[in-house]
Amino acid sequence: MSMKVPFFNHKQSKESYQFPEEAAPEHIAIIMDGNGRWAQKRGLPRVAGHKEGISTVMKVVKAAVKLNVKALTLYTFSTENWKRPRPEVDFILKLPKEFLHLYLPELISNNVRIGAIGDMENLPAHTREAVQFAIDRTRNNDGLRLNFALNYGSRHELIKAMKEMYADINNEKLSLEELDEQHVSQYLYTAGMPEPDLLIRTGGEKRLSNFLLWQLAYTEFWFTDVLWPDFSEKEFLQALEEYRQRKRRYGGI
Known part of the structure; x- marks a missing residue:
């Protein structure tokens, strides 16, 4: 069983933590790739x-809390991941419950607010219930927002948004003339959240894999071979x- 990683104590000095927190991105999105290859190598x-x-999730959450990052969105399970062998899918979809069972008290004590984006209705009941329990327990926290992208696919999200916009136009809740980028954003799973400033993808691949296609329009990308x-x-x-060295x-000009 994975060991718990203690959170940063806000009463401690941050002198040993070199990165200036004022330079940290407001919203970081991560494609967590390479788990299977890590295991196969061993x-x-x-x-x-x-x-x-x-x-690893806890290590990154810990670092984000230290730097007062506002939002961290993790690509946890995509709409395409259903194509994997059923035993692997079942195992992955049990992990949110295990993760939250281990770490929810620490997340709560460090003012982390849990969120989820994606088509939650088609997930197993144990996954939905665990995530919803965490969302409810952390609803009033105002620190780092930790978003799990579960059964998430950006094309599916955009189609859903277009259908909802079409319905609202037909019902005269929205006019075609006033439709703009801001309105589109309000129909996405990420409505009300800032768009990611930085996307990190591990595992050596350099593609978006149907993740936040609309939201990443002006995001800075960073890829690593590290699994x-x-x-x-x-x-x-x-x-x-x-990211800090780049000019957005x-x-x-």
């Missing part, structure tokens, strides 16, 4: 990598340091 079943990845179970605070801070022009 002669273990793929599910062992998914289990090991739980502790997710091996991803540490060191790599996390390296990504943030490279949003189409300007």
Whole structure:
């Protein structure tokens, strides 16, 4: 079983933590890739990598809390992941319950607010119930928002948004003339959240895999060959340091 990672004590000095928190991105999105390959390299079943990845989630959450990051969105299970072998799918969908059972008290004590994006209705009851319980327990927290993208696919999200906009136009709740980017954003799972400033993908692949296609329009990307179970605070801070060095022009000069 993964060991709990103690949170940063806010009463401690931050002098040993080198990255300036004022330079941290407001919203970070992560594609957590490489769990299966991590396990296979060690002669273990793929599910062992998914289990090991739980502790990595806590390392990253811990670092984000230290730096006062506002939102952290983790690509946990995609709409395409249903294509994997059924035993692996079943195992992955049990992990949110295990993760929250282990760490929810620490998340609560550190003012973390749990959220979820994706088509939750088609997930197993034990997954939905565990996530909803955590959402309800942390609803009044106003620190880091930790979003789990579960049964999430960006194309599915956009189609859902278009259908809802079409219905509202037909019902005269929205006019075609006033429809703009801001209105579209309000129909997405991420409504009310800032768009990600930084996307991190582990595992060596350099693609978005149907993740937040609308929201990542002007996001900075950072890729690493490090497999997710091996991803540490060191790599996390390296990504943030490279982000800090970039100049975001949003189409300007």
